[in-house]
Amino acid sequence: MKKYFILAGMLIANLLAFSQQPYKYIIIPVQFPEIGEDLNPYGVSTALQKVFNEKSLAHAFHAPDMEEDYCDALTVNLVPVKNMFKNKLKVELKDCRNQVIWSREGTGNSKDFRKGYAEAISDALSELNDIPVDPNASPTATPAVQEAPAEKPVVAQQGLARPVATSSSGNQPEEVLYKPNKLFYNYTYFIDLVDAENGKKKLIILNGELLGYDNLALIGTLTPSGLGDVFTLEWRNPGGETVRGVANLTAEELKISLPEGETLKVITLQKY
DSSP: OHHHHHHHHHHHHHHHHHHOEEOSEEEEOSOOTTTOSSSSGGGHHHHHHHHHHHTTOOEEEOOTTOOTTGGGEEEEEEEEEOOSSSEEEEEEEEOTTOOEEEEEEEEEOOSSHHHHHHHHHHHHTTTOOSOOEETTOOTTOOOOOOOOOOOOOOOOSOOOOOOEEEOTTSSSEEEOOOOOSSEEEOSSOEEEEEEOGGGOEEEEETTGGGGTSOTTEEEEEEEEEEETTEEEEEEEOTTSOEEEEEEEEOSSEEEEEEEETTEEEEEEEEEO
């Protein structure tokens, strides 16, 4: 009889170990209507991405065609908390049934929305060092895997100046939100395609600061090749030198091919 109790105990322990698996990754929305109407309002999406990168937590930007394991992921929700003197946000992690799995409030000391919200997000996530456990995972659930380091483009150190307007007091300049023209993304960063003279197109990276460069940095120029959707590409590296490559542009995809030693580096971005 004692042997059966031991076996039963081991079975229960194994079931508990399998049933409490961490979620696989965290989904970051690019729209937060309660924060602002624009994409990535006040940079909150990239602020979340920056913290998750620093903590090595697997994550991806939200997209209409999310993978089939959507319910193995948590989605971030931001709730503004009213405060007269500081920017406060509650960061929530919800499952696919819209149930809050984890939440915490954070405070930003800066009165500027962009900087204050980033501070509040960092404060709220300061104690989140692991993706929360899924209490309803099936026994066949696999352990969460760390996201492989995302392929990052080489970005120029020079950036486009962000337009500013003078505040009503005439003292502090107010940041004007950047309005994307034609946005492409690859779950790691956003690139805006801006029409220029003679059919050329400029590539502007929106969240360049996350990669160690200024936001809104000019990272490349596309020039028509005369072969339909094929463009020649001038890509600027950190040292200021120009790397020449090729880009294929369709209504739904931007594919960039750059020489890298004796191989070819391909960066694929989808139309948002």
